[in-house]
Amino acid sequence: MPENDVVAAAKERLEESGLPSDWLDTPVHWGVKAKEQATPENGGLRFEYLNVDVYGEVPEYWENNTEIPRGAIPDTRTEQMGYSIFNKSEVWSDLCAGLYEDAIADRWNSSADIPWDTLAPIGSDLERAVCQIATLMSEYGWTKAQTTGRWLQEISYGYIEVKLFLGTVVFDGARLYEVWRKRALANGGGLGRGGRNWKFLPLTQSYTFSEFCVASIMHDAMLIGLLRRGEQLAQTDAERTIYELCQKDIERHLAYFVDHMRYLMLREPVRREEVHRYLNKAEWYLAKDGDDTLYSALAVIMGDGREGAEEAMADVAELRREQVETYLGYLRQCHLGDRDDRLNEELRKWAGIMPAEEVEKIPV
Amino acid sequence: MVTADKLDELQLEPEVPELDLSWLNLDTEWGVSAEPGRKGLTLQQINKTLYGDIPATSEDSSARPRGAAPPEGATPRMTPWVLGDATETFSDSAGLLYDEAVSRQWSSATDIPWDTLDELPEDIERAMAQLCTSLTEVEFIAGDVPGKWLPRIAADHFESGLFLMSQVMDEARHTDVFRKRALANGGGLLLQGGGGGLRQILEAEDFTQMSSMLHILGEGFVQSLFRLGELIAHNEAEKRIFRLAAQDESRHVAFGVTHLKYTLDNEPDKAEEVHWTLDMFENTIVDPDQANPGLAGALIYLLGDGDVDEGWRLFWHVRRKQVLEYLHRLDVAGLGGRLESGRLHSALVGALDEN
Numbered sequence: 001m002p003e004n005d006v007v008a009a010a011k012e013r014l015e016e017s018g019l020p021s022d023w024l025d026t027p028v029h030w031g032v033k034a035k036e037q038a039t040p041e042n043g044g045l046r047f048e049y050l051n052v053d054v055y056g057e058v059p060e061y062w063e064n065n066t067e068i069p070r071g072a073i074p075d076t077r078t079e080q081m082g083y084s085i086f087n088k089s090e091v092w093s094d095l096c097a098g099l100y101e102d103a104i105a106d107r108w109n110s111s112a113d114i115p116w117d118t119l120a121p122i123g124s125d126l127e128r129a130v131c132q133i134a135t136l137m138s139e140y141g142w143t144k145a146q147t148t149g150r151w152l153q154e155i156s157y158g159y160i161e162v163k164l165f166l167g168t169v170v171f172d173g174a175r176l177y178e179v180w181r182k183r184a185l186a187n188g189g190g191l192g193r194g195g196r197n198w199k200f201l202p203l204t205q206s207y208t209f210s211e212f213c214v215a216s217i218m219h220d221a222m223l224i225g226l227l228r229r230g231e232q233l234a235q236t237d238a239e240r241t242i243y244e245l246c247q248k249d250i251e252r253h254l255a256y257f258v259d260h261m262r263y264l265m266l267r268e269p270v271r272r273e274e275v276h277r278y279l280n281k282a283e284w285y286l287a288k289d290g291d292d293t294l295y296s297a298l299a300v301i302m303g304d305g306r307e308g309a310e311e312a313m314a315d316v317a318e319l320r321r322e323q324v325e326t327y328l329g330y331l332r333q334c335h336l337g338d339r340d341d342r343l344n345e346e347l348r349k350w351a352g353i354m355p356a357e358e359v360e361k362i363p364v
Numbered sequence: 365m366v367t368a369d370k371l372d373e374l375q376l377e378p379e380v381p382e383l384d385l386s387w388l389n390l391d392t393e394w395g396v397s398a399e400p401g402r403k404g405l406t407l408q409q410i411n412k413t414l415y416g417d418i419p420a421t422s423e424d425s426s427a428r429p430r431g432a433a434p435p436e437g438a439t440p441r442m443t444p445w446v447l448g449d450a451t452e453t454f455s456d457s458a459g460l461l462y463d464e465a466v467s468r469q470w471s472s473a474t475d476i477p478w479d480t481l482d483e484l485p486e487d488i489e490r491a492m493a494q495l496c497t498s499l500t501e502v503e504f505i506a507g508d509v510p511g512k513w514l515p516r517i518a519a520d521h522f523e524s525g526l527f528l529m530s531q532v533m534d535e536a537r538h539t540d541v542f543r544k545r546a547l548a549n550g551g552g553l554l555l556q557g558g559g560g561g562l563r564q565i566l567e568a569e570d571f572t573q574m575s576s577m578l579h580i581l582g583e584g585f586v587q588s589l590f591r592l593g594e595l596i597a598h599n600e601a602e603k604r605i606f607r608l609a610a611q612d613e614s615r616h617v618a619f620g621v622t623h624l625k626y627t628l629d630n631e632p633d634k635a636e637e638v639h640w641t642l643d644m645f646e647n648t649i650v651d652p653d654q655a656n657p658g659l660a661g662a663l664i665y666l667l668g669d670g671d672v673d674e675g676w677r678l679f680w681h682v683r684r685k686q687v688l689e690y691l692h693r694l695d696v697a698g699l700g701g702r703l704e705s706g707r708l709h710s711a712l713v714g715a716l717d718e719n
Contacts, residue, residue, distance in 0.1 A: 010487035010670065014661055017672045023494040023658035024487065028552040035478045035548040044473035047540060050547045067504045067562060069543060072497050072553040075657075079563045081505070104471045104537070111404030111463060125388065132387050139427040142519055143442075145529045146427075152511030152532065153566070157504055160539070167507060167536030170514070174529035175466070177522070178407065181429055182398070185410040190394045193387045194428030196435045197442060204442050204515070291435065295381035306385055313380045321378035352378035359374060 026073050029053045043105065047097040047161065062086045062158025070157055083156040089267040090209055093259040096161035099252050103168035106252075108245050110179035118237040119187040126235060129300035130183065132192035133233075136294050137180035137246075139195050140223065144216075145173025147203040151212060165256055172249040179242055186238075192293070199289040202282040210264060210271065211278040217257045218282045221330050224250050225323030226298075233301055254330060261334035276342060279331075287346030295320060317350075324351035390433045403467065407459035407523065420630075422448045422520035430520045446518045451630045453516075453571050455623035458523035461615045465530035470608050472541035480600040481549045487670060488598060493551030494662035495596070500542040500553075502586070505562040507535030509578055513571060527619055534612040541605055548601075557656030561648040572627050572634065573641040579620020580693055581645055587613035588686040589663075595678055596666045617693065624697035635699060639707060642694075646709035683715040 007024055014021040032053050038045035050056070055071040062070075065080040085091055122130070148169045155163050184191050202215035226233075227250060230243025264271065295316050296309065303312030324347050331339045345355060398410040410416070415431040425446045426439055447453045455461075484492070510528035517525040546553050565582065568574035590613060593606020627634055648654050660679075667682070668675025690712075691703055702708045703716075 004486075006485055006487050007490065010665065013670075013672045014665065017664075017676065019661040019664060019672070020657035021661060023555045023662060024490055026554050028493075028554055030552050031550055032547045032552055033550050034544065035481055038473075038478045038548075040474075044471065045476065045478045045544055045548060046473045047544070050544060052547075055547055055553065066556070066559075067501050068556040069497055069500050069504070069553050072501075073555050075556040077653075078556060078559045081508075081563060081566060100536075100540075101471075101473055104469070104473070107469045107471075109404070109466050109469075111400075111406045111467065114405070116400045116405045128388050128390075135429060135432045138429045142427045142429070142522065142525070146443075146514045146517075146525070149511035149514035149529065149532060153508045157501075160504075160543070163504075163507070164536045164540055167532045170511065170529050171533035174462070174526045177429075178462075178526060182405050182410055185396045185398045185413065185415055186405060188395055188397045190392050190396050191415065191429055191432040192392070193390055193433040194426065194435050196437060196439050197426045197428075198440050200427065200442065201440055290437075292382050292384045293387050296384045297387070299383060300385070300388075306388060309383055309385065313383055317378040317380040320381060349379035352376040354374045354376055362374075 028073070029055070029071070043101065046101045047164065048101070051097070058088060058092065058161075059158055060088045062088075062156050064156065064158070067157055070160055082153065084154045085209060086156060086158070088159065089264055091155055091159050091162045091260065092263055093162070093256050094263075095255055095259045096165045099256055100161065100165040100168055103165070103172065103249075103252055106248055108175070110175055110182055110242075113245070114179065114182075114241050115237050116182075116186060120236060121188060122235045123305065125300055125305045127187060127189045128192065129297040130187075130235060130239070131189040132293055132297035133301075134180040134184040135192040136195050138177045138184075139197070140200075140219065141173045141176030141178075141180065143173075143197075143200045143203060144176065144219075145170045147200075147206075147212065148173060148216075151209060154209070169253055169256075172253070176246055176249070179246070183239065183242060192297075195293070196289050196291045199286045199291075201285050202278070206278075208278075210261070210275060211281075213257045213261055214275055214278045215282040217254065217261065217330050217334070218279070218286065218327055220250050220254050220257065221327035222286075222323045224254060225319070225326040229319060233298070235301075258330050258333050261336070265335040272336075272338075275336065276339070279336075279339060279342075280344070283344035283347055287344050287350075320350050321352050386436070387433075392431060392433050403463070406463040407526075408463065411459060418450055418454065418523075419520050420450050422446070422450075422518040424518060424520055427519055430522060443515045445516065447516050447571055448518055450521055451627045451634070453513075453518075453524045453623070454521050454626050455524060455527070455619055456626055457618060457622040458527040461619050462523065462526040462530050465527070465534065465612075465615055468611060469533070470537070472537055472544055472605075475608065476541065476544075476604050477600050478548060481602075482599060483550065484598055485670075488666070489549060489551045490554070491662040491665040492549075492598070492602070493546045494554040494658040495666060496542040496546035496551075497553045497555065498557045498656050498659040498662070500539050500546065501557055502560070502562065502582075503535050503538035503542065505566060506578065506583070507532050507539060509565055509574060510535075512566070513574070516571070524623070527615075531616055531619075534616070538609055538612065541609065545602065545605060555658040557659055560654050560656050560659075561645060564645060564648055568641075570637075572624065572638060575620045575623050576638050576641050577645045579616050580624065580697070581642065581649070581690060583613050583616045583620070584690050584693055585649075585686045587617050588689050589682060592682055592685070595682075596663070621693050621697045624699065628698040632698075638699060639702070642702070643707065643709075646712060650709055650711035680715065687712045687715045
């Protein structure tokens with residue numbers, strides 16, 4: 001029997017039984033076979049391979065406020081679901097689908113993938129310093145997951161790739177939280193002192209996704225600057241592994257946030273000044289937070305105990321300078337290189353950059 | 365333009381942070397050495413100390429980890445409000461379920477044997493594509509909901525927060541895998557559903573009410589269906605999808621059941637409120653106007669492999685199982701008696717009739 005007769009017969013049987021049958025002959029884009037690209041060499045059936053035909057057309061403006069899958073036929077009875085982001089430029093990055101699959105391929109388990117048996121007594125000062133850093137890392141993981149999760153209900157299915165990727169950011173935040181909590185409680189120590197959290201307000205308060213993104217770039221860049229020093233800071237293989245795995249996760253997050261902001265700056269250059277205002281706010285809170293426990297704990301580790309901490313502060317200052325440089329480097333990738341001249345004055349001191357008003361006096 | 369020799373003038377020595385070692389003498393619990401167990405260093409392992417004590421109430425809206433010393437100086441309110449009473453969000457099993465979620469993550473790209481998808485007759489392919497269209501839609505909302513609640517979870521009750529974070533990840537994968545199946549084998553995305561109660565879950569402003577709808581009734585029904593995925597699947601790829609998704613749903617259902625039990629054990633007066641919620645949500649999911657027109661037809665068609673009468677017979681078998689398992693879950697949670705008291709929606713009571 002020809003296929004169209006098969007469908008016609010199926011329709012008839014359903015109707016006789018009182019069941020809806022519209023779905024059988026609804027006009028759809030038929031014949032998509034994404035599985036054909038799913039080879040082991042290609043990483044299996046990755047989400048990027050679904051983006052063919054109409055299903056890969058990511059609209060500049062998504063008009064539907066329901067949960068309708070992109071490419072499906074709408075049911076006009078469905079209630080609106082309260083999404084608020086309908087512009088591609090507000091959230092998009094071409095990297096999303098790939099980063100989502102990478103996050104899953106790179107998945108790790110803090111219970112079993114960390115060589116916890118390599119932890120050994122390291123002396124009270126060092127243990128306290130590691131635990132102080134662990135406490136602050138946990139705080140950021142928690143904040144990252146909470147604040148990213150909040151944006152899911154704002155983004156419609158039109159930009160499904162973004163939402164899937166943000167789901168992995170939430171999960172990575174959970175792991176950042178718990179792996180460091182475990183480290184604090186696994187080696188004869190305990191938790192240290194919580195941070196003041198003022199620096200997180202630009203994340204928790206963000207009214208626009210763009211504000212959230214640039215605040216995330218700032219925090220993630222500062223963190224990655226620290227994680228890249230893991231080899232120097234880790235006391236054991238367990239910690240070394242934690243630094244490496246967390247670094248990989250945060251680099252994925254930065255890849256998205258940076259690529260998205262680059263996309264936004266190219267598509268909507270008129271928003272540049274607005275974005276600078278968000279950066280002004282994020283930097284101001286970071287500088288004003290004034291919580292030096294992180295850098296003091298790093299000094300104890302780099303100085304191999306409290307006695308060497310004072311001397312190690314110069315190395316810590318260099319690390320903090322690198323963090324700010326790293327941050328500015330990511331902003332340059334976003335086409336926000338003019339931030340170099342507008343950086344918060346406190347952060348300029350951290351980075352050893354001359355105050356802006358002094359720079360202006362230099363003859364050109 | 366600043367000339368190259370002037371660039372050096374711009375570079376100063378970086379400011380040295382102030383050294384503050386007061387955190388070396390904190391009054392927090394010290395000397396904790398959690399030992400890895402059979403499954404490694406799980407949350408259960410690190411919760412064996414005082415750090416595992418769950419406060420009944422928390423007024424801390426900050427990100428400070430439970431058991432850490434408070435910071436010196438002023439701290440901001442991080443969110444407008446948090447759900448500080450453990451009865452509002454906690455579950456004794458949340459930590460365990462999170463650990464399990466982390467250890468059971470799977471990849472829709474590589475853990476599904478996509479090469480077993482053979483060409484199907486067009487009616488069957490359309491039915492599967494329709495089912496997957498509806499499922500990717502449902503799972504999309506199921507990821508939005510825990511995201512909405514995350515900022516309201518107190519850090520002192522972090523186990524529930526971590527569980528919800530793992531659920532966000534699970535739902536992303538479900539949204540993804542059903543979209544993949546719809547587009548993998550020559551099909552496409554078909555008709556959108558009609559809401560089917562998704563809006564009620566999103567708009568709930570009480571965590572326990574939300575969880576009763578999402579985790580116990582909604583995901584409970586989905587889990588019962590997925591566990592019978594063998595009846596729907598036509599190849600190993602589809603069987604694996606349903607099996608892995610059912611495994612994830614089991615954790616979500618378990619969270620809902622254990623959260624409700626925790627709440628009712630500590631706040632039995634809440635029972636009537638949850639009954640009301642379930643009255644409303646049962647009514648919604650059986651309301652023909654809310655029904656997803658494609659989902660029921662496609663499901664019945666797949667269950668019967670094109671034989672509609674057989675499909676109906678198996679559909680009632682599935683529905684009966686869904687209702688029985690739902691009632692059992694409520695029993696376990698301490699909310700038994702919905703059937704006996706006549707409170708269960710009549711359409712669901714009808715599903716219990718073996719004929």
